Amino acid sequence: MQRRDFLKTAGVGAAAAGLALPARAAAPTPTPTIKWRLASSFPKSLDTIYSGAENLARRVSELTDGRFEIRPFAGGELVPATGVLDAVQQNTVECGQTASYYYYGKNKALAIETTLPFGLNARQLTAWTYYGGGMDLLRALFAQYNIVNFPGGSTGAQMGGWYRKEIKSVADLAGLKIRIPGFGAEIFSRLGAVPQSLSGTEVYPALERGAIDAAEWTSPCDDEKLGFYRVAKYYYYPGWWEPGAQLAFYVNKDQWGALPPAYQSAFETAAAETHLLMLAGYDAKNPPAMQRLVQNGTVLKRFPDDVLLKAYETALAIYAEESAKNPSFKALYDSMHAFQETSDAWWGVAEASMTNFLSAMRRRK
Numbered sequence: 001m002q003r004r005d006f007l008k009t010a011g012v013g014a015a016a017a018g019l020a021l022p023a024r025a026a027a028p029t030p031t032p033t034i035k036w037r038l039a040s041s042f043p044k045s046l047d048t049i050y051s052g053a054e055n056l057a058r059r060v061s062e063l064t065d066g067r068f069e070i071r072p073f074a075g076g077e078l079v080p081a082t083g084v085l086d087a088v089q090q091n092t093v094e095c096g097q098t099a100s101y102y103y104y105g106k107n108k109a110l111a112i113e114t115t116l117p118f119g120l121n122a123r124q125l126t127a128w129t130y131y132g133g134g135m136d137l138l139r140a141l142f143a144q145y146n147i148v149n150f151p152g153g154s155t156g157a158q159m160g161g162w163y164r165k166e167i168k169s170v171a172d173l174a175g176l177k178i179r180i181p182g183f184g185a186e187i188f189s190r191l192g193a194v195p196q197s198l199s200g201t202e203v204y205p206a207l208e209r210g211a212i213d214a215a216e217w218t219s220p221c222d223d224e225k226l227g228f229y230r231v232a233k234y235y236y237y238p239g240w241w242e243p244g245a246q247l248a249f250y251v252n253k254d255q256w257g258a259l260p261p262a263y264q265s266a267f268e269t270a271a272a273e274t275h276l277l278m279l280a281g282y283d284a285k286n287p288p289a290m291q292r293l294v295q296n297g298t299v300l301k302r303f304p305d306d307v308l309l310k311a312y313e314t315a316l317a318i319y320a321e322e323s324a325k326n327p328s329f330k331a332l333y334d335s336m337h338a339f340q341e342t343s344d345a346w347w348g349v350a351e352a353s354m355t356n357f358l359s360a361m362r363r364r365k
Helices: 003-016 047-063 084-089 108-114 122-131 134-143 182-190 200-208 220-226 253-258 261-295 305-325 327-349 351-363
Strands: 034-040 068-073 095-098 147-156 177-179 194-196 234-237 245-252 299-302
Touching: 034 047, 034 084, 047 068, 047 095, 047 147, 047 220, 047 245, 047 261, 068 261, 084 095, 084 147, 084 245, 108 134, 108 182, 108 245, 108 327, 122 134, 122 147, 122 245, 122 327, 134 147, 134 327, 147 253, 147 261, 182 194, 182 305, 200 220, 220 261, 245 253, 245 261, 305 327, 327 351
Parallel strands: 034 068, 034 095, 177 194, 234 299
Antiparallel strands: 095 245, 147 245
16 A cells, blocks of 8 residues: 555544544634723822822732723823713723712712711721622612722721811801811701812812811821811811711723723722722821821810701701602612611620720720
């Protein structure tokens, strides 16, 4: 038999026996390189908040071997500080970092993602969002704005702001010009104050020249940087209108849907890490900042009981009114309020009682 005939016969036999030559491997689909821009509502000077945007970008890049790049821009660099929702909704930018209560004027339900006066503290809000049904309700709300939202950090409980004069009773709020947004502004207005809407850069000069009598911002580590203690002596607590302010990352819904699943996972992971790290940062920075403020002459004052009680009653009345006319608000508020009733009972037994006891022991030293 000729060699050529043998090879031909052998090939036929192999095929007949069900043997096949190995197929040529298909070339792997290359992982795409994607570049996004992130518009923040916050200046770089508020580094604990703004670093959340930087952390998100860094971790997304690390988790995708540099193939998914997000470039953050501080408030005002790409869009106005309070224009992030519109920019993401309209796909002017792919994603953003903001606080949802800035968009209270669009729909008061949006404020619930950030905080409500006398609402959940930071850990409770995280628990409700992830395990209490909050995320599903929030995602349904933000879908109306073509946005997918993610928890993106927290300041924890905030302070009650800076005042040029003492607040001894509800009567002292009459005519008080205070910089405060959202539901807090609505409550102060009903208590006789005159809320003002000012950007962060406008607050200090307004306080300094007496154009406003008081201003709230966040908490000691941020307030110290902005220098409010130089122009207003009294620093009030608790910040009942922001018991656990949560920040958010917004992603344009169409851009999110176009992301490869691995990149979606990277973004979700980075956002969750940022959420944890920001709160830890505030919890670490606020105590020494408070000490420095007191050393520099700041006078800490607790809001009088009648102010707290009247503000609480007013808040509940406002929520009832809004629930009666806004189905989105009602669905979110009812869910959050039911969660809070059980959660507050637990915190009162465990967390709060232990903290109060230890604080009392330290005051005895």
